[in-house]
Amino acid sequence: MKVAWLLMSQLRKPFFQSRLxxxxxxxxxxxxxxxxxxxxxPILALLWRAGTDGMLSLIAQPSAIAALxxxxxxxxxxxxIAIATGTPLAFVLARRKFAGKTFLELVIDLxxxxxPSVAGIALLIAFGRQGVFGxxxxxxxxxxxxxxxxxxxxxxxxxxxxxxxxxxIGFAEIDHKIVEAAYVEGSNEWQLFRYxxxxxxxxxxxxxxxxxxxxxxxEFGATILFAGNLEGVTQTMPLAIYLGLERSLGIALALSTxxxxxxxxxxxxxxxxxxxxxxxxx
Amino acid sequence: xxxxxxxxxxxxxxxWLLGACSGTSNGDAVSRRLTVFAAVSLTDAFTEMGKAxxxxxxxxxxxxxxxxxxxxxxxIEQGALADVFASGNGxxxxxxxxxxxxxxxxxxxxLTNQLVIILPENNPADVVTLDDLARPGxxxxxxxxxxxxGIYARQVLDNLNGVYGADFKNQVLANVVSNEDNIRQALTxxxxxxxxxxxxxxxxxxxxxxxxxxxxxxxxxxxAEYPIAPLVESENSDLANEFIDYVLSPEGxxxxxxxxxxxxxx
Numbered sequence: 001m002k003v004a005w006l007l008m009s010q011l012r013k014p015f016f017q018s019r020l021x022x023x024x025x026x027x028x029x030x031x032x033x034x035x036x037x038x039x040x041x042p043i044l045a046l047l048w049r050a051g052t053d054g055m056l057s058l059i060a061q062p063s064a065i066a067a068l069x070x071x072x073x074x075x076x077x078x079x080x081i082a083i084a085t086g087t088p089l090a091f092v093l094a095r096r097k098f099a100g101k102t103f104l105e106l107v108i109d110l111x112x113x114x115x116p117s118v119a120g121i122a123l124l125i126a127f128g129r130q131g132v133f134g135x136x137x138x139x140x141x142x143x144x145x146x147x148x149x150x151x152x153x154x155x156x157x158x159x160x161x162x163x164x165x166x167x168x169i170g171f172a173e174i175d176h177k178i179v180e181a182a183y184v185e186g187s188n189e190w191q192l193f194r195y196x197x198x199x200x201x202x203x204x205x206x207x208x209x210x211x212x213x214x215x216x217x218x219e220f221g222a223t224i225l226f227a228g229n230l231e232g233v234t235q236t237m238p239l240a241i242y243l244g245l246e247r248s249l250g251i252a253l254a255l256s257t258x259x260x261x262x263x264x265x266x267x268x269x270x271x272x273x274x275x276x277x278x279x280x281x282x
Numbered sequence: 283x284x285x286x287x288x289x290x291x292x293x294x295x296x297x298w299l300l301g302a303c304s305g306t307s308n309g310d311a312v313s314r315r316l317t318v319f320a321a322v323s324l325t326d327a328f329t330e331m332g333k334a335x336x337x338x339x340x341x342x343x344x345x346x347x348x349x350x351x352x353x354x355x356x357x358i359e360q361g362a363l364a365d366v367f368a369s370g371n372g373x374x375x376x377x378x379x380x381x382x383x384x385x386x387x388x389x390x391x392x393l394t395n396q397l398v399i400i401l402p403e404n405n406p407a408d409v410v411t412l413d414d415l416a417r418p419g420x421x422x423x424x425x426x427x428x429x430x431x432g433i434y435a436r437q438v439l440d441n442l443n444g445v446y447g448a449d450f451k452n453q454v455l456a457n458v459v460s461n462e463d464n465i466r467q468a469l470t471x472x473x474x475x476x477x478x479x480x481x482x483x484x485x486x487x488x489x490x491x492x493x494x495x496x497x498x499x500x501x502x503x504x505x506a507e508y509p510i511a512p513l514v515e516s517e518n519s520d521l522a523n524e525f526i527d528y529v530l531s532p533e534g535x536x537x538x539x540x541x542x543x544x545x546x547x548x
Contacts, residue, residue, distance in 0.1 A: 129406075130475035145476045146421065146459035228423065228460025228471070243426060281298060 050253040058276040059254040066232040067240035067255065074236060075216035076149065078155035080156055082212045087205065090164045091193055094171035100159060110159045119157055120225025127153070127226075129132045139205040150227035151234050155216035163205075170204020214266045217259065308437060316521045317363060319347045319354040320456040321370035322436040322464045323395065323431065323483050325542035329369070334537070335528050342521060350464035356462060358513065364527055366525055368392070368402050368508060370430035370465075373446045375509045392529050393543040395483045397431075400472050407478035409473065412496060413446050415479060418455035423468045423477035426461035432466075434504045435481035441502035447463035488542030507546075 058064065093105065111119060127134040132133045134144060144150045174197055182196050196204075220238035227234040229243060237255050244251040316335075320328050325348045332344035347354065358364055359381065367384065378384040400517040401409050409422055415422065425432035431467070439451040460478070462468040469486050471477040472493065482508070487495055506513045509530060512522035528534045535545035 124474065124476065128474060128476050130402075143421075145471075146423075208372050225462070228424065231456065231461065234460065243428065243461075 005085075009010040046253065050257040058248070059253075059258060060251045061242075061251060063231055063240065064251055064255055068233055068258065069146070070151070070232065070235065071217055072238040074151045074155055074158075074272055075213055075219075077152045077161060078210055078216045079163075079213040081152070081156050081161035083205070083209055084209075086160050086164040087198075088168055089148055090167035091171055091197065093164070093168045097202065108161050108164055111158050112165070114158075116158060116219065116221025117225060118220035118239055119179045123150075123154060123157060123222060144256075145226060146228045146230065148227075150263060151223055152223035153235060154226045155219045158219055159212040159215040162215055165204045165207040166208025166211060167201065170201035170208070173204070174200050180195065203273050207270045210266050210270050210273075215275055217262060290393055291509045297484075313341045313343055314518060314521060316342060316365050316518055316525055317345045317347065317359065318344060318525065319349075319362070320365040320366075320368040320431065321351045321354070322348045322466045322507075323370060323463070323486055324348065324368055324425050325547070327491050327538050327543065328508065330541075331534055331537050333531065335525055336532070338528075339521070339524070344525070349473050350425070352354055352430070353464070356470050362514070363517075365518045365522040366512055368509065368529075370395075370508055371433065371506060372509055373433075374430070375511060378511075378513075384511045386407040386512060389511040390524075390526065390530065391507045391546050392510045393508050393538050393546050395485055395506040395508065395543050396500055397434055397481050397506075398484045398487050399498065400469065400482055400490075401479050401494040402472055402475040402477075403494065404475065405494050405540075406475065409479050409496070412442065412498070413450070416446065417456065418453075418457070420457040421459045421476075421478045422454065422457045423460045423462060423471040423480050424458050425465045425468050426463060429462075431465035431481075431483060431510065432461065432544050436503060437504045438481060438498060441504070445502065476528065483542075485542035488532055494539040507542075 057067075087142075093101070093108075115230055124145065125131050125174045127137065129135070129138045129143050129145060137144065144153065178196065178200075179192065187195070217236075217281070218238060219236070220242065223234065223236060224239055224242075229235050230237050231240075235243070238261055241255045241259075244255065292480055301302050318328065318332070328346060328348075330394075332346060335344055335351060336342055345360075349357075351370040351374045354364075354367065355369070355377055358367060367375070367378065372389075376390045377385060379386050379389070399412065399415070400406075400411075407414075407416075407417075409415065409420070414420070424435055427433065427436065436451070436455075439454055439464055454483075460468075460471065462471070465482055467475070468480045469482050469490060470479045481498075489495055510526055512519050512526065516522050529538075530546075540544050
């Protein structure tokens with residue numbers, strides 16, 4: 001809405017304080033409105049249908065509650081894993097230069113652009129019971145597919161790269177002079193990380209974590225292929241929405257509405273963090 | 283100069299993409315497109331029939347959308363443009379007929395199918411008889427309750443309650459680790475060895491010959507009848523009817539038989 005309001009206010013003012021003719025102005029506004037319509041109308045329609053048909057009450061269904069709980073649990077776990085393992089990785093990537101670093105960064109970024117279905121098949125082929133590495137795990141009694149662990153792994157696979165990317169940029173943006181000053185004062189690498197760089201990159205780390213969490217909550221393709229679909233065990237909200245569509249559009253709409261609100265909330269928080277960052281540097 | 287070349291190659295590329303979308307590879311022949319929505323279990327048989335139909339009808343392209351019948355039904359309800367619907371059960375067809383998307387008298391049964399138990403090639407859980415399915419710790423992957431094949435599989439379990447005791451079905455269902463969106467997904471999980479067993483159509487098992495099978499006795503098996511019908515909103519109803527005639531022809535029925543279905547027209 002904020003963007004739409006901005007656009008409308010720009011209609012009355014000339015763009016960029018330059019002297020564009022009204023025709024040129026429309027050259028900017030018209031395509032923007034088209035894209036905005038495509039982006040906003042589906043969400044509006046979804047909320048409107050869910051609201052008017054009283055479908056939100058369906059959220060109290062046991063299967064919907066189970067999906068909601070599972071989604072919150074798994075996405076929180078996968079985000080915690082991303083923070084615990086991704087922060088050190090991002091720190092190393094931001095501080096060190098080593099052979100094969102570019103390649104390593106490519107490997108880390110790949111899941112961001114990979115279609116989730118490819119991720120799901122890759123996970124199944126790697127960690128499935130008869131998979132390339134999963135067969136070893138199976139030999140010591142660990143079977144991953146069709147478990148809640150598999151859901152967490154699938155979510156971590158697709159969301160952790162977003163966190164690493166954000167944290168790495170956060171570490172890299174820290175002023176070199178401050179780091180050097182700390183060295184001169186005699187701090188070691190751990191102290192540097194613990195008392196200087198981690199707090200300074202805190203905001204980037206937090207917004208990266210929220211971004212990863214949003215992505216984890218929305219994970220669908222890799223989950224359904226690697227973890228399957230069983231209520232209360234592996235059926236997260238996106239799976240319940242997809243499969244619920246055939247049983248009852250109402251449950252699907254109600255769950256979708258919840259996901260829209262959660263996503264908006266998380267986006268607002270990230271926005272806040274970014275605004276603060278801009279404010280502090282200016 | 284570079285820029286012009288780049289622009290030209292971009293335009294050529296885009297028009298090639300658009301050509302791929304509309305499927306008109308040869309410009310002179312007027313091509314028509316017949317869109318068939320079919321149960322995923324029909325994938326192999328219908329793909330073969332589509333090619334045969336295309337060669338009998340020059341200029342016609344048969345495009346398939348294979349999926350769980352309940353999925354296809356939802357898509358049609360939401361306005362997906364299709365000419366023919368071939369469902370894995372009568373329920374989805376009846377739902378469409380009730381909404382006047384299919385003429386009430388139009389659906390014709392065109393095959394029957396039965397169920398069979400499939401095991402991975404190496405049978406890791408050592409499943410030998412039907413009652414092994416109730417053994418705790420087994421990993422079963424079924425089609426979901428919304429999918430026709432999933433409904434039939436649960437009916438078979440109901441029937442088996444009469445053989446192995448009233449709690450048999452519950453014990454088997456307790457071993458289900460995933461309810462898949464369509465029957466071929468369940469099949470794939472068994473094929474990959476990730477699941478110990480599944481109940482699928484005989485025709486699905488024919489499509490993957492390396493799987494081990496356990497027959498389900500006729501008295502407890504379920505006979506699935508597949509209906510086919512043209513859709514009311516089809517703009518190619520002549521072609522749609524010709525395709526349905528082809529499916530019911532001796533040639534079409536022979537193809538179905540080849541893929542493990544039981545033909546309905548003798």
